[in-house]
Amino acid sequence: ERLHDDGLHPAVGSAVEQESGVLDALEHHPESRVLVLYTGGTIGMVKSDSGGLAPLRNRLAGRLRSSTTFHDNEYSRWRFGEGVDGPLVLPASKEGRRVLYTIREYDPLLDSSCMGVEDWVRIATDIKAHYEQYDGFLVLHGTDTLAYTASALSFMLENLGKTVIVTGSQIPLWELRSDGRDNLLVSLLLAGCYVIPEVSVMFGARLLRGNRTVKVSAHSLRAFDTPNFPPLATIGINIDVDHRLVYRPKTTEPFTVHCKMNNNVGLLRIFPNISTNVVRSFLAPPLKGAVLQTYGAGNVPGNRTDLLEALREAAARGIILVNCTQCMHGQVADLYAMGKVLYDMGVVAGADMTPEAALSKLSYVLSKDEWDLETKKERLRTSLRGELTAPSRILEDWGTLDSVVRALGAEPSQVAELLIPAITCAAAARLGAASLAALIDAGADPAAGTMEGRTPLHVASYEGNLEAVRLLLQHGAGVHVKDRFGRTPLLDAVQMDRHEVITALRSCGAHLGASNTAIGDKICSVAAVGDVKRLKSFRLAGADLGQRDVSGRTPLHVASQLGRTSAALFLVSSGVDVFAKDLSG
Numbered sequence: 016e017r018l019h020d021d022g023l024h025p026a027v028g029s030a031v032e033q034e035s036g037v038l039d040a041l042e043h044h045p046e047s048r049v050l051v052l053y054t055g056g057t058i059g060m061v062k063s064d065s066g067g068l069a070p071l072r073n074r075l076a077g078r079l080r081s082s083t084t085f086h087d088n089e090y091s092r093w094r095f096g097e098g099v100d101g102p103l104v105l106p107a108s109k110e111g112r113r114v115l116y117t118i119r120e121y122d123p124l125l126d127s128s129c130m131g132v133e134d135w136v137r138i139a140t141d142i143k144a145h146y147e148q149y150d151g152f153l154v155l156h157g158t159d160t161l162a163y164t165a166s167a168l169s170f171m172l173e174n175l176g177k178t179v180i181v182t183g184s185q186i187p188l189w190e191l192r193s194d195g196r197d198n199l200l201v202s203l204l205l206a207g208c209y210v211i212p213e214v215s216v217m218f219g220a221r222l223l224r225g226n227r228t229v230k231v232s233a234h235s236l237r238a239f240d241t242p243n244f245p246p247l248a249t250i251g252i253n254i255d256v257d258h259r260l261v262y263r264p265k266t267t268e269p270f271t272v273h274c275k276m277n278n279n280v281g282l283l284r285i286f287p288n289i290s291t292n293v294v295r296s297f298l299a300p301p302l303k304g305a306v307l308q309t310y311g312a313g314n315v316p317g318n319r320t321d322l323l324e325a326l327r328e329a330a331a332r333g334i335i336l337v338n339c340t341q342c343m344h345g346q347v348a349d350l351y352a353m354g355k356v357l358y359d360m361g362v363v364a365g366a367d368m369t370p371e372a373a374l375s376k377l378s379y380v381l382s383k384d385e386w387d388l389e390t391k392k393e394r395l396r397t398s399l400r401g402e403l404t405a406p407s408r409i410l411e412d413w414g415t416l417d418s419v420v421r422a423l424g425a426e427p428s429q430v431a432e433l434l435i436p437a438i439t440c441a442a443a444a445r446l447g448a449a450s451l452a453a454l455i456d457a458g459a460d461p462a463a464g465t466m467e468g469r470t471p472l473h474v475a476s477y478e479g480n481l482e483a484v485r486l487l488l489q490h491g492a493g494v495h496v497k498d499r500f501g502r503t504p505l506l507d508a509v510q511m512d513r514h515e516v517i518t519a520l521r522s523c524g525a526h527l528g529a530s531n532t533a534i535g536d537k538i539c540s541v542a543a544v545g546d547v548k549r550l551k552s553f554r555l556a557g558a559d560l561g562q563r564d565v566s567g568r569t570p571l572h573v574a575s576q577l578g579r580t581s582a583a584l585f586l587v588s589s590g591v592d593v594f595a596k597d598l599s600g
């Protein structure tokens with residue numbers, strides 16, 4: 016399973032894809048692409064000669080290819096041709112989308128207890144490098160430090176708009192009772208068919224928020240839990256995603272990665288009779304920040320003036336101290352004088368962050384040179400990626416809908432699920448941004464889709480409602496969401512020549528995701544009718560106007576042959592290659 020340098024499988028976008036029969040069929044059978052970053056861990060291990068488990072190199076992809084659960088050979092042959100090692104293809108599922116996946120195996124494969132910041136940077140950088148080529152990302156990882164990696168990645172991947180899942184297993188994939196098979200299979204489906212734009216952890220039939228996750232068991236197949244947050248999805252007969260819980264970045268900035276992390280951080284667990292000398296040495300330079308794991312609701316021994324003095328002195332030197340509880344559940348509060356004394360000396364209340372999240376958030380925040388000390392502390396107190404609990408609003412008052420609910424004989428929540436997305440879409444299309452804002456304020460999910468998977472952002476983009484588009488982007492509506500027909504908001508805006516909307520979507524990281532030939536086909540047919548405005552839409556959307564159609568001709572060939580002078584001039588002024596050969600033979 017060797018990869019090309021760009022990580023794309025050689026067969027993707029190949030000549031086979033250019034058969035129009037295949038393209039036609041794909042209109043009805045949408046596909047998604049998932050990149051699997053295989054870093055190591057028990058999931059891919061086998062018993063070594065010494066008897067212990069160790070990773071096995073260069074085997075995972077091949078073994079998956081020969082498993083009918085993980086690869087549909089027949090589809091692959093039809094799609095990529097006989098004897099072509101295309102990407103792996105999951106068998107058909109009721110999600111209605113074929114998941115094509117490529118495995119990128121790391122060298123060396125590591126037990127996660129050997130992983131750290133450099134490995135997180137490598138994962139983040141790989142996601143960044145392949146962000147536009149794939150719909151979702153999967154990180155195969157050992158379980159021991161998985162919660163640290165998931166927490167760190169959640170901060171390092173800024174303005175994430177696509178699904179990133181971290182998974183692994185307690186029993187190797189090739190053993191009879193492996194939990195890895197389900198974890199991997201469900202993760203692939205989730206990464207390929209659902210837009211859950213946060214770093215999550217798939218384990219033990221639950222999808223969990225990554226930066227809320229802790230490893231709670233060394234032997235159970237439910238090795239992970241998020242003690243202070245419900246699962247994002249539960250996997251039973253159905254995959255049940257609770258879309259209201261999904262974190263959506265509230266920004267109009269495009270996706271980027273922050274690869275600098277400050278390593279001068281530490282975790283200090285308070286215990287009875289802790290030595291002040293030990294604490295002083297711990298807090299000495301080069302330490303820049305520490306997470307204090309205190310008792311109960313955030314208490315320290317108030318009678319230990321020596322210890323408090325050591326903390327106060329460190330805080331005064333600009334060391335950032337974050338107060339988190341030792342308890343598994345609940346959060347720090349200023350109920351007791353013992354906790355208040357910490358806040359008076361400038362310690363930050365860490366709410367209900369896990370130690371893993373608090374530590375990696377501290378590394379992240381400390382590495383932001385553009386933030387001053389107060390800004391850093393403020394960011395630590397507030398939720399950056401859903402890692403701590405902030406007050407939320409939920410549409411609860413269904414009084415006026417009572418009669419509809421009764422007539423349908425349904426549960427109010429079911430009716431809400433049906434109606435709210437439709438109402439929000441209608442507001443995005445027809446009502447002003449103020450009405451839409453009021454709906455969102457009342458708790459309507461700005462990203463929820465209708466039965467056809469059309470989200471408010473699709474509708475607002477199609478209608479050219481720029482104000483609504485901006486508002487939706489600021490409230491975390493995902494730009495990469497595809498409706499049931501595989502259309503993104505950007506494609507809608509292009510189809511309607513909504514130039515300002517296209518620009519707004521692009522600045523938020525939207526891109527044309529279809530295969531090159533499919534876009535080439537579209538642009539050529541636009542060139543054929545001389546529609547300069549549409550060509551401009553494609554250009555604004557980031558399309559390469561020199562792309563060929565199925566027959567191998569570029570839009571400039573088509574425009575020139577049909578005498579579409581202004582279209583041809585526009586293409587030339589856009590910098591297309593005027594010497595490109597006609598490959599239609």
Ligand code: ASN
Pocket residue numbers: 055056057058125126127128156157158159160183184185186
């Ligand atoms: N030691 C292994 C690791 O973290 C544990 C596992 O993956 N279950 O790589």
